[in-house]
Every structure is written in C-alpha cells, then in structure tokens.
Amino acid sequence: MEQKRTDLLRGTLDLLVLKALSLEPLHGVGISRRITQVTKGAFQVSFGSLFPALHRMEESGWVEAEWRSSDNNRRAKYYRLTSAGRAQLKAEERQWNQVVKIMAAAVQST
C-alpha cells in the first residue's frame, strides 16, 4: 500500500515538474517557486525530492540541463524540456485527467 502511494506521489511530482518547465527553462529553485505559484501555495516541493527527480528525468531524456547566467548574473543549472519530455508531459496529463474523471465518478456514485 505504502509503495503505491509513493508511486502516485512521484507521478504527481513528475507531472508538476514537467508542467512547470513547459513554459520556459528554469533552474531548481525556480521550478520549486513555479510549482508553489501554480498550485497557489498548496504544494511545497522539498528540494530533497525535487533534485533527485530532476536528475532521474534527465537520465530518462525528458529534460536537458544547461549552465547559464541567471537574472542576477550568477551561474545556475537550467532545465529544459526535450521533445521526449513534451511527449511525456502530454501522456501524463492525459493519464492524470483519466484518473481524475474515474475518481470523481467513483466518489460521486454513492
């Protein structure tokens, strides 16, 4: 049971990260802030989960990293979606919408 929950959470985190990167490349802190922003403060992603997730997604070829200067002229590692990442985002969105529909129907049915 425990295992399933983390899988679900990890899936959620991946989706949120991919979504956050779909507009523009961001660095780690930027991604965290963007997620907080789009979930209106409901999700506070810990960096202890975010960085491993980013490295895993990089290995899977969903995101690419690049060192760039940030706004205040400091070097930071920026992550950008790859085409595989975009496909993954679409797939996960579709999957998530299905889950939501099914869950909603299931909850309302009683």
Place this chain on the structure above:
Amino acid sequence: MPKRILSLFRNLFRKGAIEQELDEELRSSLEALMQEKMKQGLSQSVARREALIELGGIEQVKERVRAVHAGRFVEDLARDIRHSLRQLRRNPGFTAVAALTLALGIGGTTAIFSVVNGVLLKPLPYSQPGRLVEVGLDLPGINQFNWPLSPAEYFAFREQSRTFQDIGLYYTGFGGNLYSANVTGLGRPEHVPALGVTDGVLPILEVTPLFGRLFTRADDQPGSSDVVMITYGYWRSKFGGDRSVIGKTIDIDSKPSTIIGVLPQRFRFLDMTNLGILLPLRPRTQRGYNYFAVARLKPGVTPAEANADVARMIPIQLERFPEAAKFFKEARIVPNLQPLKQYVIGDVGKVLWILMGGIGLVLLIACANVANLLSVRVEGRQQELAIRAALGGSRGRIAGGLLIESLVLALIGGALGLLFAYGSLRVLIALAPSDLPRLSDIGIDRLVLLFTLGVTMVAGLLFGSMLPLRYAGVRAGTGLRETGRSVSASRERHRARSALVVIQVGLALVLLVSSGLMIRTFQALIQVQPGFTAPAEVETFHVHFPPEMIKNPERLVRMDQAILDNIEAIPGVSSADFSGAVPMDAGAESDPVLVKDHMLQGQLPPARRCFWVSPSFFRTMGISIVAGRDLTWNDILNKRPVALVSENLAREYWRNPSDALGKQIGGSPKDWRQIVGVVGNVHDDGISQKAPATVYWPITDADVFLGSPAFAIRSGRAGTQSLMNGVQRAVWSVDRDLPLYQVHTLDYYYSKSMARTSFTLAMLALAGGMALLLGIVGLYGVIAYSVSQRTHEIGIRMALGAQKRDVLKLVVSGGMSSTMIGVGVGVAGAVALTRFLSSLLYGVKPTDPLTFAVVSFVLTGIALLACYIPARRATKADPIVALRYE
C-alpha cells in the same frame, strides 16, 4: 552521437565530474535562495541559515541524487550483462572464435608477463632488498670489469666503510668450476654444490636458521674447528628432516665437519638453486681476487653515495700493499656497486621486454580480429538496434550496451587466456635458456592476475569502442528501412574494416621480420666454426679431489693418468684427456701473459685466456694444430717448460704462426716457457663472441685445476648412459670416493652459448606465427564477408557480361590494396622497431634487405591466397541465383 558516448564514458569513468556538477548546482541553488531571502530584508547570516533549512541539508540532497544515478547505473549494467550473455549464447560459433582468439592473445601476454614479473619486477626474497648491493671492482686500465674482491679489500671495507651497515664475502667458484665439495660418510660419495660465506653474509640477507645457529666471526678464523650449515633441501633428502642433526659430523672433502645449523626452506642465495652446504670462508691470504661481496647499505644511503665511499677507500689499499702499487696504478681500480637485484638479473631484461613487445603486438592483432568479427555481427543486428532506437533507447544506452557486450566477451577470453597461460608457462620455463635467472620466481601471482584483468579490460574497451562509434548512431529510420534489402556494403564501413586489415598485416609483418632476423642470426651462428669438431661426440665430466690430495701433485697426476688409461680401454673411445676447463664452459680464466720479445716497460701485459691441459686435449676436442707439435706425456712428467698458443695470439705478435715456435712466454718474469705449438682459435666465450687469444699450459702447472679436472672423451657413444656407466667404473676402480659431476657433452656447452638466441628465436617465431595466422584469418574473413555482401552486385555485373576474370580481379584487388598498404606500414614499423633487436643479432643488420624482402613477399603471397579463395567462390555464383538471393 559523440556527445552521447562522451556522457556514457563520463558516467562510467568520470564520477568526479558528476559530483562536481551536483555540488555546483546545489551551491548556486543555495545562493538563489539566499538572494531571495535577503530581498525580503533578512540579514546575510539569517538568510543563509533559512536557505539551508529550506534546502534540507545539502549532504542529504546529494545522497538522494547519487542514489538515482547509482541505481540507474547498476540496473542498466545488470540488464546489459544479461543481454550480452544471451547474445553470446545465441551465436556459439562466433563466441567461440572470438573468445579463443582473445584467449590466445591474452594468454600469451599473461605468460610472458609472468616471466617479466618473476625475473625483472619481483623484489628479491630478502627483507628490504633495495638496500642490498653487490660490491665489485672495475679495472679499466687492463680492460677488466665486474671483478671480484680480494680479502684485503673486504677487511678494509668492513672496517672503514661509512655507508655499509655490513659487508660479507662469499665464494662460489667461477664459470664451469663452481665451488663444491665431496661429501662422504653418508652412503654413496656425493659431490655437493657449496657456498663459502664470511659471518656477515647471512645476517646481511636477514636469514635466520630454521634451527641451530649461523656462522660467527670465530668460525671464520683459520684453524678453528670445521663447521657446516646445510640447506633445507639437503637436510630433507639426506637426513629425512631429522631435527637431531645438529652436532652430527659429516666428512666434507675428507674433513670431519660439525653441522651447526639448517637453513629455512625459503632461503635462496642469489640465483643458486641446488645449493647443499654452506661453509665458513677462511681466506688464507690477503691477496687473490677470487671472492664476491654483498653489502647492506645503511638506511637512507644511495648506491651513488656508497660508490663514492668505496672509491675513497681504494687508495687506502694502495698504502697497505706497496708491492702491488704498480698493479693498482696500471689497472686504475674503481668501484662497481650494483643493486643486488640488477646483479642477479644481468642483461636478460632486454630480451624479455622484446618478447613482451612482440606478444603485445599479437594481442593487438587479436583485438583487431575480434573487432572485425564483432562489426560483422553487429551489422547483422542492425534491425534489433534500430528497433531499440525507435523504442526510445538512447544512443548512449545502446552504445553502452555494445561496450558491455565487448567487455563480457573480453572477460570470457581473458579467463580462457589465463588457463592457456598456466599451461604455456610450464612449457616456457622448460624452454627457457639456462642463463635465465630467477626461474623459480616465475609464476602467476596477484600482480600477474591484476595485469591480466587490466589487459582484458583494455582489450575489451579497445575493440568495443570501435563499434559503438560506428553502430550506435544507426538512425531509427535508416536501420529499419535497410534491413530487408541490403545495398552493397556501405563504403564507410568497408573502409573501417580495411583499416583493421592494414593494421593486422602491418603488425604481423613487424613480428615476422623480427623472427626472420633471428633466424638469420641463428644461421650465421651455426656457420661459425667453433674451433672444435663434432662436439656431440665429446663427453665431459668433472672429478673433484679433496684439497689434501693436491698437496701431492705427482700422486694426482698418476691418478688422473690411471683414470685416463681405464677410460681409453672402454670400447668405442678414440681418445681422452683431462684439463682445467672445457671450451665454452666458462671455466677458463684470463691471466696476464708476458711475451719475452714484446716486453713493454711500465705496462701490464694484457690478460689472455689460459687453459691448463693434458696431452691429447687437442685431439679429443678436435682442435687443429696449425704449427709445431702437440703436448706430450714426456713434457708433463718431466715438467718441461713448454706451452702452446692459439693462432690469433701467434699472429698478433709474430704475424706468421710458425714464427711463434720457440718464442718465450710466461706468467711471471721468473718463469719462461717455450712455445712448441700453435693451435686453431676456439670461440671460448660463446659462438657470437670473438675467439679470445689463448695460451695452453701443461696441466701440472696449476694445482687448483689439477684438483678438479675436467675429463673429456671422444666417442661415438658420447651422451649415452652406457658410456657413463663404463666411465664411472673406470674412475671408481682408481678411487671409490670420487663422485663425477657436471656430466655434459661438449655439444651441450656449444648449444648453451646460443641458448639465448635460440630461445628468443623460438619465442619470436611463435609470436610471428600467431600473428600471421590471426592476420590471415582476419584478412580472409573481411574478403569473404565483403564477397557475401556483394553477391547481388557481382550477380548484376556478371549478368551484364563481366567475365570471371574481371570479377576475380575486382575482389582480389580490393583485398590486395589493403594488404599492400599494410606491408608498407609494416616495413616502416619494422625499420623503426628492429633496431631494438640489434644487440641480439649476429652477422645480420637490423634492416637486412633480404629478410624484409622475403617476409614481405611471403606475406603478400599468403594474403593473395586468402583473397583468391573467396574471390573464386564469388565467380562461381550463378547470376540468376545471386540476383534472386535477396
């Protein structure tokens, strides 16, 4: 694509880079967070603390990121290995050929490396062996090097050295006359190899007795009671490991001696393997350069400092022995200190490194072969690879998978190679020349295993990395499209394979030229007349008389004569003699020889090779008498002052050999002898060395040689046990306590002088043969494969009217152009490399045109055959079938 492979290699080998990048990423994140907090008005220190809290501990984050990478890596690796094993099992033929090819290369390399390791690399089996030195002298004034010491130097160095912790003197005898003693009173009389040592030698080597005690300084005093130490092997074989042996008495050269200690099993003195007894060294006089010396340097002293220290002490000697002052001045004595290991190894290093290089080339050829095999097979798997790429397998992953497959294959080859090395090492040791030191140190130890693993991995990476670069880049579309119907082999791939053929042919040529040069050397050597005839028909052996008997030379001569008479009575013996040494057995000495009508004032006479011989020495050895007469028993028994000289010595002084007759020569100004005969030159230093100018004295002139004469017998039955049985009876009927030793035919010494050449020749020829075989198999494989790929094209050509001859020419010329480039590359490589061989060559230049031409010609011929066979098969193809084949 290269970027991908780079990232794979980075993952595999450059973990540090990943770490560094992660570190930087977290630091920049921390800074970004701090910036944010400071904008909200927090002080720098508070902002930093809050940022660290939010980040949640940099180390913990790192640890979790690392787990992602490591988990991924291990998972992928396991999957790739499983996949590789499945692939290899599916193609047993390919796997067997590739693994055996590698096993040959890796096994050969491992075997030679174990020899290099055992002989050259392993430290000597003493504690802190780096501080041990062999102390010798060089006498450039009289052109003598690596001289032993006299007791006088030993005492001086022992008392006055500032750099030696201690120095010890030891005595082993020289060349064919190794120190040994008759042991009686333990059953059959036996002749036992012996070593004389002063009290310091064993403690310098930090040897402790198994039980009993070592020698003390008191044991070294002349006149103290006779004591002996025995080696572990001698103790086991003669006393069955009986511990009560201490205090027992054995007769050594008829002197009762008390056993005081047994040496441990692992004790070995330098390179002496069959040592039986150790005796205290009691030099009777101060002079006589007959002893070797070993010293342990004080901690931190360099050999150069020790050398300078000895140089300081040599002039002190001069003051102590004014009568020898002239000799010292002339000889210009300088110290010659060598690290003990180097002294033991001698100059064999060069041969071994050459062989190591040779076998390394074979391994390279084997790798090129396997790379070719693999490339053909991976080409056949393009469909699989294209599917994997289409299904999202990153190119890096596919390349990594192929690399893992190569490594797995290499490991299988390496494991087989190790077995092969175990087997071949035995043969190698059996074949090794007898002057190869430290034979018993050769074996497969941890360093060799590590080396094999390293070579295996490097080989795997070498042929594996050629593949991913070319095949991982298969684009999803092209790979899938092309599989069904293949176009003629793509030019690029064909070129890559041809490049491998060029390398193989080139390397094989280098090895074949090297072995060719060794063959020419060997040919040149056996052309040289050694100076004696039919050495296989001369049997030689030594007899050792106890020192007391030497005090009565007349009796000794009578005994020797009696032995000779008995031997000559044996059926089939045509002549027999006794002498101080046998030609080429390294037993003869060089001493200064004065020539009366060529005396040079204030100059030492040059040292000449000296033999002490009995009459019929020349007849038995087959040495021709150029002028004058042979030695007679009349000369010997009446002690007539006569001598014989070699032809080159006679020519040096008197131009004409017959002019030397009647001239006076001598070992000292008080002792002149008349030259009665001139005999042919003998290559006493080995067939590849110049024959030394030699003087032959009557054997009665030298007590030492009279005491342990070498007998020689010319007989068609030489080398047989039945002859030696008869000889044994002949000797024992004169004295039952005389053991025979060093029983060898003259041919043994003759072959031994060429042993290093024949060993190098055999090993290089073996490597060359392997290289030729592998190179040709590789060439044949490439041509055969390209023919099979071009069946379609050839079919079209033939359908359009091409003749068989045209097709034959097309295919053969393809293979031959790579071969010719390979030969060109090989010739250039050989010209550059064979000069390393030059010190091993005799009578042939490293760039011998004949060898180069013959090898190139033969190699080209064999390559032509390797191309012709598949080409002929191509012409037999029926155009219709060839076209339908697809």
